[in-house]
Amino acid sequence: MAANYLHGVETVRIDRAARAVQVVKSAVIALIGCAPVGAINAATLCLSESDAAQFGPLLAGFNIPDTLDAIYDQGAGTVIVINVLDPARHASVVASESAAFDPATGRLKTARPAISGLVVKSGATNYVVGTDYTVNQVTGEVVRKASGSIAAGATVQLSYSYADPAKVTPADLIGAIDAVTGAKSGMKLLPDTYQRFGFFPKVLVAPGYASLPAISAELTAWAEKLGGKALLDAPIGTRRDQAVAMRGPTVANSPFNTSSRAAVLCYPHVRVYDEASDGTRLQPLSARLAGVIAAKDLERGYWWSPSNTEIKGIVGLELDLSARIDDSQSDVNLLNSVGIVTVFNSFGSGFRAWGNRNANYPVETGLTTFISVTRTQDIIDESIRYFSLQHMDKPFNQMLVDTIVESINQFLRKLQGDGAVLGGECWYDPARQTEAELANGHAVFSYKFTPPPPFERGTYESVLTGEYLATIKGA
Structure with a gap:
């Protein structure tokens, strides 16, 4: 209260009310990879398929449009996209390519998409873009203009450069910080996402690259820092027994040789419809998961397990896996038993995500091995940390202690009512505090909670008994 003189009346406001703890966003995906167009080495927010269009159409070799399509096939999601393909650096040149215009449509396509610097010529004649033809540089489609000098059905020679995903290296995806400008690239952009958008990604993917040991290790490290999950894939062509062996040291450079609770191992690749070939193509499971x-x-x-959830938009698997809910010798059960998330496909079930465990299983056992349980812990812990900002640097007294404890207890009671936890409690233990630490502005608050584990195994005891024969009565 102010010490100045007052002959009158005043009001002193005392804030003792508990403050709400806001839950951080969980349905946020970080997607790192290559796109034919779009911002380069910048964190770009995509909330819908309309936003995804800025990264171009589905084209072979570019994982960002493909993964965005896979994500939005499932319904919804917030995606932070980091496109590392820079056409100025990751380009290849086609010096001479022969192609013929379709006589009926007047169109042809370059062998490669995402082109630039196209030259169309016939012999010594160089045709002029806009006068003789038009070109879609993203798809590589060239259209002959009827008013131009290219004959119908003409065969021409093309030269151009194209954005080449094959030239993108693990170092490009991992990223760097420029020593002079401080500009960041690749995964080094991830820690800035909270400053830009107010949230961190909770699921990290780099489909098509996450089977590379350098990328899987870096994704996992970032997932641990950000309190998220890194979805890692086995390489295309991996057999079932090889996937299991990849969990151990006998397979060199394996992305599955990790015991991190932040890693989720995905196998096999799935088959999706390919419009370009009117057939199917393989896609990493991580994109759909x-x-x-x-x-x-x-x-x-976020406290629900993704397991036993139908995966939309797939038409098959890279290889057949036996799947029975009551068979411990089935392929899917074998994979789950070593901590690999797979796809369950049985009679009438459709294609379902199948597996509850992080990569720390089976080295660890218990609650900390479940994907849903550890995600719940990550989200609760982060939410409480961010809630605490409003209390930092206030005078430390009993009122502040009571406000913090009651705020967190209200939060835990709300989570219990939602079903996110079975129970929880926060407390301040004076015995845990020391005079030296309190004098240094440091206090310790404790809280505990129990997320519900998924119902992974059910056992029914079947008893065959004759006791009900006695219920049969004569006429």
């Missing part, structure tokens, strides 16, 4: 997790978070809550 990321969408499944985000959609499940929004529909049910």
Whole structure:
């Protein structure tokens, strides 16, 4: 209270009310890779398929449009996209390519998409863009203009450069910080996402690259820092027994040789429809699983396991896996038993994500091995840390202690009512505090909670008995 003189009346406001703890966003995916167009080495927010269009159409070799399509097939999700393909650096040149215009449509396509610097010529004649033809540089489609000098059905020679995903290296995806400008690239952009958007990604993917040991290790490290999950894939062509062996040291350079609770191991690749060939192509499971997790978070809550959820938009698997809910010798059960998330496909089930465990299983056992449980812990812990900002640097007294404790207890009671935890409690223990630490502005608050584990195994005891024969009565 102010010490100045007052002959009158005043009001002193005392704030003792508990403050709400806001839950951080969980359905946020970080996607690192290559796109034919779009911002380069910048964190770009995509909330819908409309936003995804800025990174171009589905084209072979570019994982960003492909993954965004896979994610939004599942329903919804917030995606932070980092495109590392720079056409100025990752380009190849086609010096001479022969192609013929379709006589009926007047169109042809370059052998490679995402082109620039196209030259169309016939013999010594160089045709003029806009006068003789038009070109879509993203798709590589060239259209003959009827008013131009290119004959219908003409065969021409093309030269151009094209954005080449094959030239993108692990170092490009991992990223760097420029020593002079401080500009960041690749995954080095991830820690700035909170400053830009107010949230960190909780699911990290780099489909098509996450099977490379350098990328899987870096994704996992970032997932640990950000309190998220890195979805890692086995390479294309991996057999079932090889996937299991990849969990150990006998397979060199394995992305599955990790015991991090922040890693989720995905196998096998899935088959999706390919419009370009009117057939199917392989796609990393991580692309679809990321969408499944985000959609499940929004529909049910982050404390629900993504397992036993139908995966939309796939038409098959890279290889057949036996799947029975009551067979411990089935392929999917074998994979789950070593901490690999897979796809369950049985009679009438459709294709379902199948597996509850992080990569720290089976080295560890218990609650800390479940994907849903550890995600719940990550989200609760982060939410409480961010809530604490409003109390930092206030005078430390009993009122502040009571406010913090009651705020967190209200938060835990709300989570219990939602079903995110079975129970929880926060407390301040004076015995834990020391005079030296309190004098240094440091206090310790404790809280505990129990997220519900998924119902992974059920046992029914079947008893065959004759006791009910006695219920048969004569006429």
